[in-house]
Amino acid sequence: MASTPGILTDWPWTPLGSFKYVVLAPWAIHSAYSFMGKATIIDKGLEFEQVDRERNWDDQIIFNGMLFYLGRFLAKCVLPRAKTEIPLWKGDGFVMTMLLHAGPVEYLYYWLHRALHHHFLYSRYHSHHHSSIVTEPITSVTHPFAEHITYFMLFAIPMVATLLIGTASITSYFFYITYIDFMNNMGHCNFEFIPTWxxxxFPPLKYLLYTSSYHSLHHTQFRTNYSLFMPIYDYIYGTMDKSSDALYESSLKKDDDIVVHDANSDFGRSFVIERQHFDNKLRLQTWVIPKYSLQYVLSGQTEAINKLIEQAILEAEEKGVKVISLGLLNQGEGLNSYGGIYVQRNPQLxxxxxxxxSLVVAVILNSIPKGTTQVLITGKLTKIAYALVFSLWQRNIQVATSQEAEYLKLTKSLSSGEGMLVHDRSYAQKIWLVGDELSKKEQLSAPKGTIFVPFFQFPPKQLRKDCYYHCTPAMKIPKSLENVYSCENWLPRRVMSAWRIAGIVYALEGWNEHECGHTMSINxxxxEATLRHGFQPLIITTQTKN
Known part of the structure; x- marks a missing residue:
């Protein structure tokens, strides 16, 4: 550190500490999804069973690291020093590595792979790998331990051979290991991106380079396309799938998916992070708005955020998208009048x-236990809060507020319902509807057994061990909604936020109306439409125990 640090002495991400690498995530995610494009090979969705099965994919990294260290140690003990001091580059060793891979490695792998498909070995080992019909990059290393041992022995042939004859180099090792990892991951990525040109x-290349679609057929047909990275051995021994070329070409011609949910992250423009489909009736995408949560509270970022959201809406319009729902921080009164400014600026949408x-309000109303006569509402008042109070009055449920400012705002905005709104600082109510800015003092004032039901996108901090906390407005999704293999923020598996579900229901019902600004649909x-399409309400299960 300089004796008198000046401007820009520290790196911009210094305050992030060990979390500084998060700044690379947007670029990595964006480049990956831009690279993959829309040419999916198998449209069937991934599920959590596959995620669980493949979660130990990094075991092979630990295993390979140990073997490389052991190999280096043994080489130093056995071989002359001249052979263990590997130079940066040796041309003959590089050529030897490629030839040994194309010959012994590919040939032996082909027959090993065919042996693994024999019933005895398949049922005991290789069926674990083939449980993943829809592959992803880490599927490539999801194998039983015994298989990894044999694969390492095969891939070690070029490295050990060049070391023994004195032609090994750092470059050849680096290239070969990178080649294996890249080709293995590429073959299982379920996206076709190798261009036909x-x-x-160079037509003979089809015998030396497989494609993602080529290997995907092995995972769907099982008895064809056994080769490692070079299809030549399938051609020689007659195991090449006859539909390989047709699938390759059709995968590159697929149309884009469509119905969009806007979330938020960071890069220069919105990009796709998830694709789902609903009972073959609806295609869905989740687009990310490139901003961090911190930027949403900075007034100087408001216009930039709105510009990105508006660009995403207009881009979706061009693609023929029917509905776009605004998630998490991408809607708010101060930010964009709950999305209303986009319709005002573009009335032709x-x-x-x-x-x-409307669905958020409906979810909360149906989360309140039957027989409830009074609830407390606290936190920052929003469009949803006002709609909740009005709906509760219609159900003859009295609403109490602890803050005088909230009481005056509600009284001014909602003239009807005399006697149904009270200013009460006793905190005696057992049902609390809580929004943003819920104070610690208020939460600690709640009586034992209180049920906290949030009406904001973010859950309150759970400070009470003797109270119940409902999750943010959300519902269980039906089995017909496929390719859901990650959790939405803090929600459990196969549970989706009401804000996101609303967009799906609008598209399924074909409703020709906006729900943004201060406009709301009938709760x-x-x-009823949401339940009809198979979405199910959640029960309150969260209680912090002593």
Whole structure:
């Protein structure tokens, strides 16, 4: 550190400490999804069973690291020093590595792979790998331990041979290991991106380079396309799948998916992070708005955020998207008038902008136990809060507020319902509807057994061990919604936020109206449609125990 640090002495990400690498995530994610494009090979969705099965993919990294260290140690003990001091580059060793891979490694792997498909070995070992019909990159290393041992022995042939004859180099080792990892991951990524012109320029390449679609057929047909990375051995021994070329070409011609949910992250423009489909009736995507949560509270970022969201809406409009729902921080009164400014700026929009408020209100109303006569509402008042109070009055449920400012705002905005709104600082109510800015003092004032039901996108901090905390407005999704293999924020598996579900329901019902700004749909209509499509309400299960 300089004696008198000046401007820009520290790196911009110094305050992040060990979390500084998070700044690379947006670029990595964006480049990966841009690279993969839309040419998915198998449209069937991934599920959590596969995620659990493949979660130990990094075991092979530990195993390989140990073997490389042991190999280096043994080489120093056995071989002359001249052979263990590997130079940076040796051309003959590089060529030898490629030839040994194309010959012994590919040939032996082909027959090993065919042996693994024999019933005895397949049922005991290789079926674990083939449990993943829809592959992803880490599927490539999801194998039983015994298989990894044999694979390492095969891949070690070029490295050990060049070391023994004195032609090994750091470059050849680096290239070969990188080649194996890249080709293995590429073959299992379920996206086809190798252009046809490569094979047009050099036709024999089809025998030396497999594609993602080529290997995907092995995972769907099982008895074809056994080769490692070079299909030549499938051609020689007659195990090449006859539909390989047709699948390759059709995968590159697939149309884009469509119905969008806007979340938030960081890069220069919105990009796709998830794709799902609903009972073959609806295609869905989740697009990320490139901003961090911190930027949403900075007034100087408001216009930039709105510009990105508006660009995403217009891009979705061009793609023929029917509905776009606004998630997490991408809607708010101060930010964009709950999405209303986009419709005001673009009155010709055919795409329907949905903020999900009506379904959120319906979910909360149906989370309140039957027989409830009074609830307390506290936290920052929003469009949803006002709608909740009005709906509770219609159900003859009295609403109490602990803060005078909240009481005056509600009284001014909602003139009807005389006697149904009270200013009460006793905190005696057992049902609390809580929004943003819920104070620690208020939460600690709640009586034992209180049920906290949030109406904001983020859950309150659980400070009480003797109270119940409902999750943020959300519902269980039906089995017909496929390719859901990650959790949405803090929600449990196969549970989706009401804001996101609302967009799906709007698209399924074909409703030709916006729900943004201060416009809301009829709660009961949205709720009934949501249940009809298989979404199920959650029960309160969270209690912090002593």
């Amino acid at each position: 490569i094979f047009s320029i 055919k795409i329907k902008v949905v903020d999900g408020s 009961d209509k949205v709720w």
